[in-house]
Amino acid sequence: MVAAPVVTAAAAGSGAPALAWLAELAGAPLPTRRQEDWRFTDLTALAAIPVGVAAPAAGRALDPWAELNLPAGVTRLTGTAAEAQLGTALAASGCDQHWPVLLNGGARPALLVLKVEGDAGSLELPLPVSAGEGVAAWRLLLVLEPGARLELLQVPAPAPGQRQLLSLVSEVVLGEGARLQLGCLAQGHNHAALLHHLAVRQASASELQATLVSSGWGLARHEPRVVQEQGAARTRLLGLQRVDGRQLADTHSFVRFDGPDGELDQLHKAVADGSGRSVFNGAVQVPRLAQRTNAAQLSRTLLLSDRARIDTKPELEIVADDVKCAHGATVSQLQSEELFYLRSRGIDATTAAGLLQRAFCHEVLRELPAAAHRHDPMTALLGAA
Amino acid sequence: MSSTATVGDLVSQNYKYGFVTDIATDKIAKGLSEEVVRLISSMKQEPAFLLDFRLRAYRQWLQMEEPDWATLGYPPIDYQEIIYYAAPKQQQKKSSLDEVDPKLLETFEKLGIPLSEQKRLSNVAVDAVFDSVSIATTFREQLAEHGVIFCSISEAVKDHPELVERYLGTVVPTNDNYFAALNSAVFSDGSFVFIPKGVECPMELSTYFRINSGDTGQFERTLIIAEEASTVSYLEGCTAPMFDTNQLHAAVVELVALDDASIKYSTVQNWYAGDENGVGGIYNFVTKRGQCRGDRSRISWTQVETGSAITWKYPSCVLQGADSVGEFYSVALTNNRQQADTGTKMVHVGPRTRSTIVSKGISAGHSANSYRGLVQIGPKAVGARNYSQCDSMLIGDQAAANTYPYIRCQQPQSSIEHEASTCRISEDQLFYLQSRGIGFEEAVSMMVSGFCRDVFNQLPMEFAAEADKLLALKLEGSVG
Amino acid sequence: MSAVIRPDAPVLLEIRDLHASVENQPILKGVNLTIRAGEIHAVMGRNGSGKSTLSKVLAGHPAYTVTAGSVFYRGENLLDLDPEQRSRIGLFLGFQYPVEIPGVSNLEFLRVATNARRKERGDEELDTFAFEDVVRERLSVVQMDPAFLDRSVNEGFSGGEKKRNEILQMALLEPVVAILDETDSGLDIDALRIVAGGVNQLSSPDNATLLITHYQRLLDLITPDAVHVMAAGRILRSGGKELALELERSGYDWVDAELARLDGEAERQPLEVA
């Protein structure tokens, strides 16, 4: 299925010997901070992950989803039917050779290909892991037929206390007029890392809403990559990442409009506390044929500690004159006036700060599919109020 | 032009500064080597510290790689094909303008910069740089009465070596980047400004750069020092003849502002941009940096970039002193095949430092205009604030506008706000103005200058109108 | 159309069998209208009947294509002229939706426009100072705060403020033929009086006004010499000021019957110009 390119051993000189096995698994050397896309994200942190494959939980059966109950309208494809579409969204969005994707391919991922027709309602896709240490990989392909609708929730979580690297690659093909509301609620811990690629091909009149939330990971990187193949589609990207301690969270998004009249509405939020690092890189490409594109990107960061650090870099590339592209970024602490207002109503400073943080996060969390409620995302993110 | 024409045809304006002055020059042979560096230094009879500075830079340069990260496309530059020193043949800098070759005076007059006593601008002191050498500086005596030093950097090396040695290379180290290293090794001339403590410079200072020789690189070096509580406003203008080969211009500008000092540096850059097919034009690779060393100091960059085939330029401020202020106001207009990669870096080091960035990019024709910015707030910059606004205007569907505003923040008690937008001149806006009797081209230029107003407001009065005209000129024929 | 109102006055605007389309969609389907000096005409009609289209075609908006017919302005072929030239020779359109132009100062805009018109008339152009005096005097006609001069053209103006700014431009440009497209909509009662007062004050035996409006209340203040009803891209009926009152009473229901009757006619005759 996923053909990893052969990389010569010489090219695979990826520094720390503890990482060599990962380079070998991926068939390619680890990216270094000399590469623009990895300038702020140091993968040497992965050296802490012990060699091994922490197979998805049903590992013995090889198929963790054998028992999965699918809603009406969703069918599981296997064999050649599945392989035909596999990799197309990765290629279309230019990330099939990205290292995390190569690693995913090399780590023998559990594979699930779903075809969706009609209004399929909602599905929560479990991503169970075994208790072992090492890499656990999933590969998901969703094909939404024209007009199909689905709400999908993924909740990747490492086994408690285990040093695991979770590798998740999701591909989505949205047919004409199809609608997908996707949520990824990723709650990790300090010893775990998450590498998540989401590659989407959108046909015209389709709608994608992807809400990616993560907190608590030693290292987490989300790469949502969307291509509107004929334009005239709607894309909403929402992100919320929280770091504390020595954690690093990174979102690298990419959206390209290959036709006119496309729409993008992107909001990325980050909360950085402790000695945490938060990175956001948002690329938007509007080539000549994408006239009348309307794209808005906003990045907002709350910096809560003087040891935390944030790096934010929107990248807008526009070659069409009749477009509306706006982007904005703010970095701030909690607004002192707001804090003061709450305190003047008798709320103590800590509670007030908590309230304001919750309000900050709520704007993204409320966009998760309804199925996320039972995971109580606010508490997962910020702890009990 | 009829209203049915599109906004794309207005840009093919002839470059009116494209003439060549026929004057004998002393050039050294093409190519770069340690000997060439030594030769430049000895021709200029420089003190040892400067030769050492140049040699150190040259050796660093040899170790460096030409940057390729800017979204610029140009054929590789052969550094051995460039002449590193060209000077109009005249023995020594003349003590009086009457002795300067009249051809040179004529050249500058044609450029709108009369130098002679009778004609010169009344409130602007001008240093005129022709190829590698400063040929005249006006109003020197009047400035000297206030203790202001305004002369070419070569003269400063001779007359005030201690100042040059103390400050040269302290803002832009020799190994800062590839082009800065090259400049440090071979710089020929440039301007030097020193404003002593407490002095408000009584007039605008201005340097006018002219590249004349076809195969000459221009590597000028500007150093401006504003001592405690002094202020100065400085303006730089540039043109070059039209050649169908590319010329390299790799300047370094260093500004130092001590406590309560204020430096305002304005540029109207109109180097030859090449023709509509992208043949010829200046490669403008410039390192400009100001250091707000003192508390409450202020450095403000204003630039109007309309020329050059390729511009690579990020005038920056290092805000070290507490409560210091950095500003960057920029209009960059690209047309035809021009490429501009420009922006600024605001590095907040000290507490309560503030910066403002206003960038307006206009791309027409097949040009590419990129804003690249960095706002960095360090851990000690408690209470720092930045506000940035980057707007792009696209004219025609072949032009590209890229925006890369990078933010790095390590201080929670700080605030950064960045806004960016893209727009074009809408048909309805044009029609509205036209339906009030305003001609098509005038309507376009009104809207373009409206778009740039926040930046033009920052220019010294005499130059704001100039900049407006220049823009209108550059856009002529591109809109329709 | 009904009888000529001022048969001896010179014809200022003559529209004959005007057809126009936008984005290949025909909107105007044979408009005929003659306007003479000293006349005030009102054009009414349902939403979407083509009133604004007519006004923009007359002003030369590039999005509209004239597919047939002619328009003569004081004997000159109007359709040959650029929009700016039309303005300079005295045709004025007060827009239904005046556009905002950020960054362009209102004062500067008004001055350049006024000077373009003055130049055409052979008058001396006004410098900034002289113009300030003129504009301040005209501001009083529309009772507008001078603060609006320092803002960008229409940017952030309220609906009514935009309309006053249109009348201010009219006062400055002193047009020969002024077309006011729903200049009364969005105005409060005082503003309506001010605008109507302005129009009355500016009209003279030598110029003419074409008012596009939905409401009798404007016509109570500016008495029209003729009222025309547009429907489906042409003028369906014309009459005196009493036609407007009749419409106010009974609405446009008769229009459908009339249109159906017209469509039924095998060979539709173009409505004759009186």
Ligand SMILES: Nc1ncnc2c1ncn2[C@@H]1O[C@H](COP(=O)(O)OP(=O)(O)OP(=O)(O)O)[C@@H](O)[C@H]1O
């Ligand atoms: N650009 C366009 N593309 C398609 N249709 C258009 C366009 N502009 C106008 N039309 C159509 O032309 C018709 C006439 O529009 P117009 O604006 O002239 O109406 P109006 O009589 O002024 O209406 P109102 O009373 O609402 O102002 C409408 O059906 C409108 O939708």
Ligand SMILES: [Mg+2]
């Ligand atoms: Mg209308």
